[in-house]
Amino acid sequence: MSLDFDTHFEPAYGQAVPIAEGIARLTVNNPSPYTFHGTNSYIIGKDTLAVIDPGPEDDAHLDALIRTIAGRPVSHIFISHTHRDHSPLAARLKALTGAVTVAEGPHRSARPLLIGEGARLDASGDTGFVPDLTVADGQVVEGDGWRMGTVLTPGHAANHAAFSLEGTGILFSADHVMAWSTSIVAPPDGAMSDYMASLDRLVERDDYVYLPGHGGPVVSPQKFVRGLKAHRKMRERAILERIIAGDRTIPEIVGAIYRDIDPKLHAAAGLSVFAHIEDLVGRGRIVSDEAPSLGGHYSPA
Numbered sequence: 001m002s003l004d005f006d007t008h009f010e011p012a013y014g015q016a017v018p019i020a021e022g023i024a025r026l027t028v029n030n031p032s033p034y035t036f037h038g039t040n041s042y043i044i045g046k047d048t049l050a051v052i053d054p055g056p057e058d059d060a061h062l063d064a065l066i067r068t069i070a071g072r073p074v075s076h077i078f079i080s081h082t083h084r085d086h087s088p089l090a091a092r093l094k095a096l097t098g099a100v101t102v103a104e105g106p107h108r109s110a111r112p113l114l115i116g117e118g119a120r121l122d123a124s125g126d127t128g129f130v131p132d133l134t135v136a137d138g139q140v141v142e143g144d145g146w147r148m149g150t151v152l153t154p155g156h157a158a159n160h161a162a163f164s165l166e167g168t169g170i171l172f173s174a175d176h177v178m179a180w181s182t183s184i185v186a187p188p189d190g191a192m193s194d195y196m197a198s199l200d201r202l203v204e205r206d207d208y209v210y211l212p213g214h215g216g217p218v219v220s221p222q223k224f225v226r227g228l229k230a231h232r233k234m235r236e237r238a239i240l241e242r243i244i245a246g247d248r249t250i251p252e253i254v255g256a257i258y259r260d261i262d263p264k265l266h267a268a269a270g271l272s273v274f275a276h277i278e279d280l281v282g283r284g285r286i287v288s289d290e291a292p293s294l295g296g297h298y299s300p301a
């Protein structure tokens, strides 16, 4: 199964890019190794609008959103998940428009925290956000000329939701599935078991195209998601093989599997290995002397 990433993307900061009838994309000028060219906000509708993921605290982006909205009413602000590059601007946009904020729930970790993990969770989480309307899986929110379905997709974040624009085949996949890169699954914020189950959910759907939270559209999405699953399974096998071969700690495994990457990326790689290890312990494939942690010792079951 090949996994072809598409890294062509023209962010056009400050300008609304028409994507389909009644859908415009506005990209925040917050490029980074984790956000690619920046966070995508989407503006839905013609007369009364919805906004998906207003983005981080960013004055220029708020101005661009207001210019694009052009005086039209905004009824809803959908939040895919509460990472700081997606949700914080919802507060100011709501204050300016009176829109109802919609999300799965406030920020939370995928599992109870171990000592010291709270600080890491706070670094990326927008813990101040509380949605006006919490949505369950399958729940549909109706607007003016559009209906938005909820597809809960935890994994990258515990409260991650994708939104489907009913009747169009378009799924706003946020950070769960993106064309340019795999998504970050890092405990305690995220969980690999959730992420894999959420990929399975998308394979079962028949969406035509995904519009992600970073980068361009995902075309042939089911094929791409099957490729993502195969990629993670391959990584999981490599980790399991290292543990069977005698590696006991995450740094040992990272040193062996990520031999060729920049050492600056080893911390991120360690979190990714940790996510797989948590999942493998949960499934009884490996054992740990205590609750799985970055500093834990692991051996074959």
Ligand SMILES: [Zn+2]
Pocket (backbone or CB within 6 Å): 035, 039, 083, 085, 086, 175, 213, 214
């Ligand atoms: Zn993001």
